[in-house]
Amino acid sequence: MKIDLHCHSSYSDGRLTPQELLDRAHNMQVDVLALTDHDTVDGVQELKDHQQQCKRKLAVIAGVELSTSWHGFDIHIVGLNVDHNDPVFLSRLAQQSQSRQERALKIANKLEKAGVPDVYETAKSFAGVGQITRAHFARALVKLNAVSSLEDAFKKYLGKGKKAHVKPEWISIEEAVTWIQDAGGQAVLAHPGHYDMTAKWLRRLVAEFALSGGDGIEANHMHLAASKRELLVELAIEHQLLASTGSDFHYPSRWTELGKSLAISERLTPVWHDWKNLSELNNRIGN
Numbered sequence: 001m002k003i004d005l006h007c008h009s010s011y012s013d014g015r016l017t018p019q020e021l022l023d024r025a026h027n028m029q030v031d032v033l034a035l036t037d038h039d040t041v042d043g044v045q046e047l048k049d050h051q052q053q054c055k056r057k058l059a060v061i062a063g064v065e066l067s068t069s070w071h072g073f074d075i076h077i078v079g080l081n082v083d084h085n086d087p088v089f090l091s092r093l094a095q096q097s098q099s100r101q102e103r104a105l106k107i108a109n110k111l112e113k114a115g116v117p118d119v120y121e122t123a124k125s126f127a128g129v130g131q132i133t134r135a136h137f138a139r140a141l142v143k144l145n146a147v148s149s150l151e152d153a154f155k156k157y158l159g160k161g162k163k164a165h166v167k168p169e170w171i172s173i174e175e176a177v178t179w180i181q182d183a184g185g186q187a188v189l190a191h192p193g194h195y196d197m198t199a200k201w202l203r204r205l206v207a208e209f210a211l212s213g214g215d216g217i218e219a220n221h222m223h224l225a226a227s228k229r230e231l232l233v234e235l236a237i238e239h240q241l242l243a244s245t246g247s248d249f250h251y252p253s254r255w256t257e258l259g260k261s262l263a264i265s266e267r268l269t270p271v272w273h274d275w276k277n278l279s280e281l282n283n284r285i286g287n
């Protein structure tokens, strides 16, 4: 089975609607897809409705990717099989959304001071009804010819320590784990190999995540060096964490695709090992 447990829709910084995402996943022969938008579950119902309507043989998992702050790093925690209608969870997410909105205004202010005015409106129009992210500011900066690429927008303005960087006020890792588990989900440390930190910090991060009650880590993700992958396998075993995997797909490009590079080590227990919705799917597919 092809299991992709990390991707984004237009409800955050992905560029496909939940419907388009499902159709694309189906074309890529994905069997299980979790939608994990930044700090929102707003796209989940649309994804489920679309799946019901077109009766695709594809299981849809309600997910989220929560932003947290840890020792000055932005650490992302994916929640899988969360109850996307849970009122407590929704009110907690509204808090994060508020932090995003406040940060966006501060980013716009800093950009203005750095000589790039009127970026907010353009960024907001890219975000639409979805969560506003730095990726939307990056697109706006490209559109306004302030930079020539998204990468440059982060290098020059939006990245840590750059001219328009605003220290985010995200929740802690412990809070993210609690929010997810209170909503009935499993908490997974997202793309641990992609944080700009030394192996020593990475070991500390995984240890603290496990101590906070985290359930699993993404043990494989796109463009991960073999040595890093080996380290993640070791850390997952050491801390008895389950293994998850996902493409972190945002939009069609040369670099990422739904359902790609998802294999995880046989030494690890997959996060889906006891999922009921998966065994039902298996029966339906006839595996």
Ligand code: AMP
Pocket (backbone or CB within 6 Å): 013, 038, 067, 132, 133, 134, 135, 138, 150, 151, 154, 155, 250
């Ligand atoms: P935020 O959560 O608002 O801080 O926005 C972070 C998002 O921006 C990430 O989820 C990525 O999708 C995107 N991003 C981060 N760094 C880069 C980069 N160097 N180039 C392009 N996109 C990036």
Ligand code: MN
Pocket (backbone or CB within 6 Å): 008, 013, 038, 135, 250
């Ligand atoms: Mn993103």
Ligand code: MN
Pocket (backbone or CB within 6 Å): 065, 076, 190, 191
């Ligand atoms: Mn992330």
Ligand code: MN
Pocket (backbone or CB within 6 Å): 006, 007, 008, 065, 248
């Ligand atoms: Mn992501």
